[in-house]
Amino acid sequence: MRRSNSAIIISSSSLLSLLFLLDLILSPNLAIGSKRRVHVPDELDDVIDDEEDEVWKQWGMKSKPSHDSFDPPPLDLLESNPYAFEAEMLKRHSGPSIGFVKLQPGVRRSSDKVVEIARKWSKLLKTGSVNARFTGFDPNTVMYTMESGQDITELKEFVLSQPEAYEIKIGEQIYRRPGDPPLDEFIEKLRSEHKADDQVSKEETGYLKDEL
Structure with a gap:
């Protein structure tokens, strides 16, 4: 009878020790649990980051022309x-x-x-x-x-x-x-000179014919 009672006492103490260890392991405040590794997936296409700053948003974008940048002379x-x-x-x-x-x-x-x-x-x-x-x-x-x-x-x-x-x-x-006149005026001047040259050429040709 003594052996059976001692066996019961030993088994009860073992059970209590096991429960105590399980409680420590599963406790959320355990220091080991607080240092769990964070797994970062390689594929981040579905990850949305709403904390991008303005510099990052504008990086790589073509600058838009500013209408206020033109400074005309007085x-x-x-x-x-x-x-x-x-x-x-x-x-x-x-x-x-x-x-x-x-x-x-x-x-x-x-x-x-x-x-x-x-x-x-x-x-x-x-x-x-x-x-x-x-x-x-x-x-x-x-x-x-x-x-x-x-x-x-x-x-x-x-x-x-x-x-x-x-x-x-x-x-x-x-x-x-x-000092150069507009192109239209210069062309008209050339045409007038060309007509005058043609007239002089015709008169000279007629004079030569008369001489002959």
């Missing part, structure tokens, strides 16, 4: 010195630009000649670090394209320094050498 400059006003407007020009250059009128040239002029101008500007490209448009016109409008002043000065060019149109503005 109107007083337009009244006092229109040429200086135009120069300041050209300096403030930004973005890509496209336009046309009218060649000297009264000169007969083939389409190959126009292409040759366009290529020559493109090479010359490239050596001057101005990113512009010229293309033959018709026997009297060369078209230009440029990515950065900030170089438009250099483009205008270059074109007007070339003997083949008469005027260049940038936006709605037309630029010529100082």
Whole structure:
């Protein structure tokens, strides 16, 4: 009887010890449980992070042009010195630009000649670090394209320094050498001179016939 009672006592104490250990293991306040490893999945496509800052949101996005960034020159400059006003407007020009250059009128040239002029101008500007490209448009016109409008002043000065060019149109503005009349007036002047030359030629031909 003593052995059976002691066995019962031992089994009861073992059961209590086991319950105590289980309670410790399953306790949420246990220090070991508080240091559980966090598993981060490799696939994060479905994870939504609403705490992105503005810098991250704008990174990689194309900047939108601001209408307030354009700072036109003062109107007083337009009244006092229109040429200086135009120069300041050209300096403030930004973005890509496209336009046309009218060649000297009264000169007969083939389409190959126009292409040759366009290529020559493109090479010359490239050596001057101005990113512009010229293309033959018709026997009297060369078209230009440029990515950065900030170089438009250099483009205008270059074109007007070339003997083949008469005027260049940038936006709605037309630029010529100082003292040159508008293209229409110059063409009309050439036609009048051509008619006068034809009349003189006819008179000289008639005079020679009379002499004979």
